[in-house]
Amino acid sequence: MHYGMLLDLSRCVACGGCVMACKRVNGTLGDVYWCNVYTQEVGEYPNAHLKSMPMGCMHCEDAPCVEHCPTSASYRTEDGFVLVDQEKCIGCRACVSACPYNARHLNLYDPVENPYWGDGQEQMPFEKLTTAKHIKGTAEKCVFCHDRVKSGIEPACVRTCVSSARVFGDLDDPESEIVKEIQRRKAEPLARELGTKPSVYYVGQ
Amino acid sequence: MEKISKHSRTVGIVGLVLFVIGIVGWQGAVHSVPDVLELTESAQWGLLVGMFFFFEALGSGCLIVGALKKHAGMLTVGVAGIVGACVMILMDLYHPEAAWRLFLAPNVGSPMFLDVLFSTLCIVFGILLVVALSKGIDRLAKVMVPAVVVVAALFPLGTAWLCTTLPGQLGWSTLELASFFLGAGVCAGASTCFFKMREGRALLVAFLAGLLILNIAEVGFLIYGTAESLDQLTMREVVMGKFAPLFWTSVVAFMAIPLVLALLKKVDVRIAAALGVIGVACSKYLFAIKGNLFPYLSLDNVSVQLLDTASGYPVMSYIPGFNEWLACIGAIGLVVAMVAVALPLVSQGSKVALS
Numbered sequence: 001m002h003y004g005m006l007l008d009l010s011r012c013v014a015c016g017g018c019v020m021a022c023k024r025v026n027g028t029l030g031d032v033y034w035c036n037v038y039t040q041e042v043g044e045y046p047n048a049h050l051k052s053m054p055m056g057c058m059h060c061e062d063a064p065c066v067e068h069c070p071t072s073a074s075y076r077t078e079d080g081f082v083l084v085d086q087e088k089c090i091g092c093r094a095c096v097s098a099c100p101y102n103a104r105h106l107n108l109y110d111p112v113e114n115p116y117w118g119d120g121q122e123q124m125p126f127e128k129l130t131t132a133k134h135i136k137g138t139a140e141k142c143v144f145c146h147d148r149v150k151s152g153i154e155p156a157c158v159r160t161c162v163s164s165a166r167v168f169g170d171l172d173d174p175e176s177e178i179v180k181e182i183q184r185r186k187a188e189p190l191a192r193e194l195g196t197k198p199s200v201y202y203v204g205q
Numbered sequence: 206m207e208k209i210s211k212h213s214r215t216v217g218i219v220g221l222v223l224f225v226i227g228i229v230g231w232q233g234a235v236h237s238v239p240d241v242l243e244l245t246e247s248a249q250w251g252l253l254v255g256m257f258f259f260f261e262a263l264g265s266g267c268l269i270v271g272a273l274k275k276h277a278g279m280l281t282v283g284v285a286g287i288v289g290a291c292v293m294i295l296m297d298l299y300h301p302e303a304a305w306r307l308f309l310a311p312n313v314g315s316p317m318f319l320d321v322l323f324s325t326l327c328i329v330f331g332i333l334l335v336v337a338l339s340k341g342i343d344r345l346a347k348v349m350v351p352a353v354v355v356v357a358a359l360f361p362l363g364t365a366w367l368c369t370t371l372p373g374q375l376g377w378s379t380l381e382l383a384s385f386f387l388g389a390g391v392c393a394g395a396s397t398c399f400f401k402m403r404e405g406r407a408l409l410v411a412f413l414a415g416l417l418i419l420n421i422a423e424v425g426f427l428i429y430g431t432a433e434s435l436d437q438l439t440m441r442e443v444v445m446g447k448f449a450p451l452f453w454t455s456v457v458a459f460m461a462i463p464l465v466l467a468l469l470k471k472v473d474v475r476i477a478a479a480l481g482v483i484g485v486a487c488s489k490y491l492f493a494i495k496g497n498l499f500p501y502l503s504l505d506n507v508s509v510q511l512l513d514t515a516s517g518y519p520v521m522s523y524i525p526g527f528n529e530w531l532a533c534i535g536a537i538g539l540v541v542a543m544v545a546v547a548l549p550l551v552s553q554g555s556k557v558a559l560s
Contacts, residue, residue, distance in 0.1 A: 064372050070317035071306040088306060091299025093249040094317055097496070100372040106249070106299070137299030194372050 001079040002061075003144060003199065004171040005158070006178050006187055007054050010204030011165035014039050014052035018157035018166070022056075025145060025156040027130025029109040034142040035157050051205070054165070056157070057082060057103040057142035058190065058198030065095035065104060065141075074139070080171070080199055081146045089138035096139055100194050104141045107134050144168075171199060213545045220542025227535010231296045234528035252525035253297040255493035256533050259486045260290035260540070261324075261361055268331055268357035272350045277338040277551045282544055283357070284331040289540040291324055296532050316370055319363030326356040339551050368496060406474050410467045413481050417460040420452075420488060443495050452491055459484030494523060 014037050022028070022035035038053045059082045066074045066082060073088035074095050084095075096104040111131040123131065134140065145155035149168075153159070158166040169178035178201075181187065187201035209217070264286025271279030295301045307321045330353045337345035424444055443452050463480035466472045 064370075068315055068317065068367075068371065070312055070315045070321065071303070071310060072312040088303070088310075089300065090303045090306060092294075092297070092317070094315070094367075094371075096249045098371045196372065 002171045003080045003149065003168070004059070004178060005144070005155075005200045006167040006181050007200065007202050008165045008167075008185075008204050009051075009053065009202060011163045012037070012052045012054055013163050013165075014050060015162055017160045017162055018054060021156040021160035022142070025130070025148070026143070027111075027127055027133070028140065029107055029111055029131065029134050032105045032107055032109075032140060034103075034105075034140065054157075055101065055103065056200070057099075057144070058101050058196065058200045059142075059144060060199065061197035062195060064098040064100070064196060065139075068094040068098040070094060077146075081144050081149075082141070083143055083146065084139055084141065086133075086135045086138040086140075089135075091137040091139070093139065099141075100191060100196065101198075104139050107136055107138055107140050109134075110136045209546060209549050213549050216545035217542045220538040220540070220545060223538025224535045224542065227296075227532050227538060230528040230531020230535065234526065234532065250297075250493050250496065251523055252490065252493070252529045252533060253293050255490035256486075256536060257290050257293040257297065258364065258489035258492060260286050260293055260536070261364060262485055262489060263482070264288075264290055264327065265357040265360045268327060268353050272334060272353040272357070275338060275346070275350065277335050278548055280331055280335045280338070280353070281547045281551050284328055284335065285540045285543040285547070287324055287327045287331065287360070288543060289536050291328075292536045292539060293533075294320075296536065316363065316367035319366060320360070323356050323360035323363050327353070327360055330356055335551055371496070406467060406470070409474060409478060409481070410464065413460060413464040413467055413477065413484075416481070416484060416488070417456065417464060420456050420460060440495065443491055448491060448494055451487065455484055455487030455491065459487055 016037055018035050019033060019037055023033065026034060028034055035054070035056045038055055040051045040053075042049055042051050059076075059080055061076070061080075063074070063076055063082050066076055069075075070092060071088050071090055073085045073090070074082065075085065076082045091106065093106055096106055111134045145153075145157075148155060154168050158168040167178045167181055169176040171179060171182075173179060181203075182201050185203045187203035189198035189201050192198075264283050267279050267283030267286055269283075271277070271281075271283050295304060298304060307318075308325075311318050311321060330349055334346060334349035334353050336342070337349055423440055442448060459480050463477040463484065466480070467474060467477035
């Protein structure tokens with residue numbers, strides 16, 4: 001089992017739904033966005049248009065963040081999730097510096113003192129549960145919603161994507177939709193030349 | 206044992222007071238929200254890491270020169286420098302209370318483990334050699350001299366390995382940086398030597414010229430390198446961008462001018478040496494900045510504007526905060542205090558051993 005994701009840039013409409021779904025499900029704090037959609041204006045009026053690029057952790061097979069973590073707080077599971085054990089993280093930011101995709105963040109906020117929805121608003125039980133997972137001064141990143149995946153539910157960004165720009169599945173299964181789509185559309189990972197073997201593939205313009 | 210002189214005691218107390226102020230400043234930085242240590246998504250390693258590089262260079266350089274010259278005083282400065290480097294890194298961690306994991310539960314495959322290993326060995330071997338030289342234990346000194354030279358050379362090389370294997374930091378992508386690390390280390394150590402040993406002016410000239418050439422060579426890479434190359438952007442920002450004033454000030458005032466001063470025999474060589482040490486500190490700080498500038502990101506025609514400076518997006522501008530400066534001053538105070546207290550004791554020990 002090796003989970004991965006395919007992102008179709010030609011389908012992405014940059015609505016930001018995945019960004020908000022991720023934030024809602026994972027309760028990330030402050031300015032931390034595990035899932036992001038970068039946009040760029042291209043061309044000039046009247047032919048200008050917006051290009052979008054969803055970004056997150058690439059869950060690399062040879063993840064430089066895992067290699068550079070001095071305390072083994074960053075690790076890769078057998079089914080392809082690159083995760084962080086926040087209890088072991090010392091906040092050295094070696095992993096943040098090592099990630100060529102800028103996917104890692106250092107959580108600079110306290111989940112109670114600095115909730116992402118602003119001061120003076122009460123947390124709901126679900127929010128309390130999700131925000132409590134974050135520890136100030138530790139590295140964080142997209143976890144491919146591994147708790148949901150273990151329960152048989154797709155990651156939040158995949159489930160919420162209005163234009164079906166995201167496909168999630170087992171890269172080891174030749175019959176899976178993701179593998180078929182990667183082969184059919186000749187999808188490529190971002191910056192393959194770095195040799196990190198990402199589990200996230202991109203296709204389209 | 207004779208008492209520590211009044212002068213040394215005063216310097217030591219002042220150093221310790223500065224260290225306490227630094228600790229207070231560091232605590233203030235750690236508890237600030239949201240930008241602890243003024244660092245951002247774009248600038249992960251800042252002044253404290255730059256000062257770690259400097260103390261590492263100073264410490265390893267002093268240990269190498271001190272071991273080769275069998276000079277207990279220089280070795281003491283070297284050990285204090287390495288301790289300063291360790292303090293800087295501990296202050297840079299967001300969870301220093303968990304730093305025990307670096308020793309008891311490390312990821313030995315991590316390049317950072319090399320820093321942990323060699324810094325520890327530098328301190329242990331350095332102290333053993335100081336004791337051996339002070340107490341006149343020849344056998345121990347014979348073993349420790351090569352051991353100190355080796356670990357002191359490996360320490361900056363280990364850091365160079367760490368930096369150059371970070372694929373997320375283009376500014377540190379070239380392996381030539383290993384020579385920069387070692388060169389700067391020896392230069393810092395050698396420059397410090399001239400406060401104690403005034404001989405060998407030519408050696409100082411060579412080291413200062415080496416440091417100057419390494420920095421000018423980077424400008425050469427920029428001029429003759431591929432203009433579109435992403436890794437050129439980092440250097441362009443340092444040489445011609447927001448950090449240009451500091452870069453050119455360090456090259457002219459702390460490398461070229463001390464080189465000229467060192468060549469003039471009428472000028473006290475210690476002035477050139479002091480300026481050279483500041484030059485190493487400046488170049489180390491710029492090195493830390495350079496690595497942070499531009500994460501690698503592009504895919505055919507799609508680029509990420511946030512990270513793409515070619516599109517004219519304003520680049521990261523990292524200015525250390527007040528508390529970061531306090532933390533640095535604190536670490537400098539600790540190193541000065543350690544040297545002030547330990548140096549007279551080592552000198553007394555050496556005299557006893559010689560007699």
